Amino acid sequence: MAQRVVITAVGIVSSLGWDIARIIQNLEAGKVCFARPPFEPTVAVAPVADFDARFHIGRFKHLRYLNRGARFAAASACRAVAQSGLTPAKLAGAGLFVGAGPHLDIGTEFPEIHQGNLDYEGLAALWMLRFLPNSAAAAIAQLCGLRGENATIATACSASLQAIGEAFRRIKDGYLDVALAGGGDSRLNPGGILAYKKAGVLSALPGPPEQAGRPFDELRQGFVPGEGGAFLVLESLTHAQERRASIWGEVCGLGLSLDGLTMTAPDSKGIQAEKAVRSALQEAGLSSEEVDVISAHGTGTYLNDAVEADLIHRVFAPRTPAVTAFKSWIGHSASACGALETALLLINMQAQLLPEIRNLNRPCRSAVNFLNQKLAGSIQTAVIQNFGFGGQNCALVIRRHQA
Amino acid sequence: MKSMPDVDQPMTIFNDVRAILVDLLDVEPAEIGAGTYLVRDLGIESIDFLELAVALNSRFKVRIEDNDIFLFGLRAQLAKAGPNPAPTPEALQAKFPFLSQQRLMEILQDLDYGPVVKVADLVAYIQWRKAMEAAA
Numbered sequence: 001m002a003q004r005v006v007i008t009a010v011g012i013v014s015s016l017g018w019d020i021a022r023i024i025q026n027l028e029a030g031k032v033c034f035a036r037p038p039f040e041p042t043v044a045v046a047p048v049a050d051f052d053a054r055f056h057i058g059r060f061k062h063l064r065y066l067n068r069g070a071r072f073a074a075a076s077a078c079r080a081v082a083q084s085g086l087t088p089a090k091l092a093g094a095g096l097f098v099g100a101g102p103h104l105d106i107g108t109e110f111p112e113i114h115q116g117n118l119d120y121e122g123l124a125a126l127w128m129l130r131f132l133p134n135s136a137a138a139a140i141a142q143l144c145g146l147r148g149e150n151a152t153i154a155t156a157c158s159a160s161l162q163a164i165g166e167a168f169r170r171i172k173d174g175y176l177d178v179a180l181a182g183g184g185d186s187r188l189n190p191g192g193i194l195a196y197k198k199a200g201v202l203s204a205l206p207g208p209p210e211q212a213g214r215p216f217d218e219l220r221q222g223f224v225p226g227e228g229g230a231f232l233v234l235e236s237l238t239h240a241q242e243r244r245a246s247i248w249g250e251v252c253g254l255g256l257s258l259d260g261l262t263m264t265a266p267d268s269k270g271i272q273a274e275k276a277v278r279s280a281l282q283e284a285g286l287s288s289e290e291v292d293v294i295s296a297h298g299t300g301t302y303l304n305d306a307v308e309a310d311l312i313h314r315v316f317a318p319r320t321p322a323v324t325a326f327k328s329w330i331g332h333s334a335s336a337c338g339a340l341e342t343a344l345l346l347i348n349m350q351a352q353l354l355p356e357i358r359n360l361n362r363p364c365r366s367a368v369n370f371l372n373q374k375l376a377g378s379i380q381t382a383v384i385q386n387f388g389f390g391g392q393n394c395a396l397v398i399r400r401h402q403a
Numbered sequence: 404m405k406s407m408p409d410v411d412q413p414m415t416i417f418n419d420v421r422a423i424l425v426d427l428l429d430v431e432p433a434e435i436g437a438g439t440y441l442v443r444d445l446g447i448e449s450i451d452f453l454e455l456a457v458a459l460n461s462r463f464k465v466r467i468e469d470n471d472i473f474l475f476g477l478r479a480q481l482a483k484a485g486p487n488p489a490p491t492p493e494a495l496q497a498k499f500p501f502l503s504q505q506r507l508m509e510i511l512q513d514l515d516y517g518p519v520v521k522v523a524d525l526v527a528y529i530q531w532r533k534a535m536e537a538a539a
Binding site: 060061062121123124125126 | 451453454456457461
């Protein structure tokens, strides 16, 4: 029998903060953290100021093997596990699903290579580990005592949303009772910025950096790299009820697909992306009219937002749900964006207040209900969408928990 | 007689080794003394030995032979020699010349309790190696 799957803990480390009350305050006050990187002032970034992994995870001798993105993963995973109240015995049986991407901080890692030799004072013998995608999972397993079924998912910017979806499916199908799922990433280092700038996907809008990211706005021209991490504890409803865990929400459906057309750009017709959204709704047993809110991928690139806006219109017209885009608040955290956006959505569902899309002055589609001001009130059902390079599409349906 | 430069004094070497271990293992300096066991007390594992060898080489600019400094070769040496006659410190000193006979005797009596290598053994190795390389 299929299990119902609920979320019982939310750990997040973001540019809006890591303390949940503080995050809500910052969302209410419109307090964001954007900057111009000194090495490339034509682009904007959304850094997590004052991030110190040890503050969140304590002493850990293997920290040197984690790149900054993996440190966000470990920090937010530890916060989720601490919040969950799960016993060591329960954690030992828990699964682990981590969305991860490539480590692009090549300039800091390799200031110079001399005649094929790579060495400098302080270079870890096993520097290689900072480049392995499953180093975050290895660290989290050690730090949190997880020993169960696991996978590291590398489906670009849909990776951590898919990681949550994979955990959902394993629990729903009875392979696991409990799982930790999410991701962490940071690509606002010189290597990341150079790579994305070359790809022509970054916003180069002049003016205040907090106005550079404009999802779904007519003036949008690219994304703003962000960073951070988020992990959720998912468990079967039965398991959560048995241990009287507090419940943040229920995961009801997952949809996945591949465009199979290009290496980077999304299919301009959004055919497979639409299929992913529709199959998530189908698994959740929901009609499109029953969705209250969409957390859009909303990168602020011209093509993504055009394709996504049309897709939302096709699936949900005539009454489109309220559409928000958290990247306007925290930038685009690459493989971690889905987990961060799901965590923020859950926090907002609990606070009964959904933030507007920042910098949205002239929406690119009038028929879509893009939020240009805060929406107060109870959110029952939400769809989270993420699309990645390589034509990776992922959609997840979550619902306010009703006992 | 020429006095040895300060950097070759055991206490100076010990302080530097301790600083490396503090950084590598994320522990407090107070947790590390000359008699501290690397594996039994500090939980050093293979990956840490690798980093330690690189860090010691980088700090002291001497060649670090893992099998010698960390006594990895000790048990193999004993196994090769066989139980008869019983191993003696004298016999081991050919392979581990940086350790005193007293220390080797202590090691032989300590084998059943786990990995024997202590912080002081690293200091002894580095001091010996520095002298060897200076002489060469």
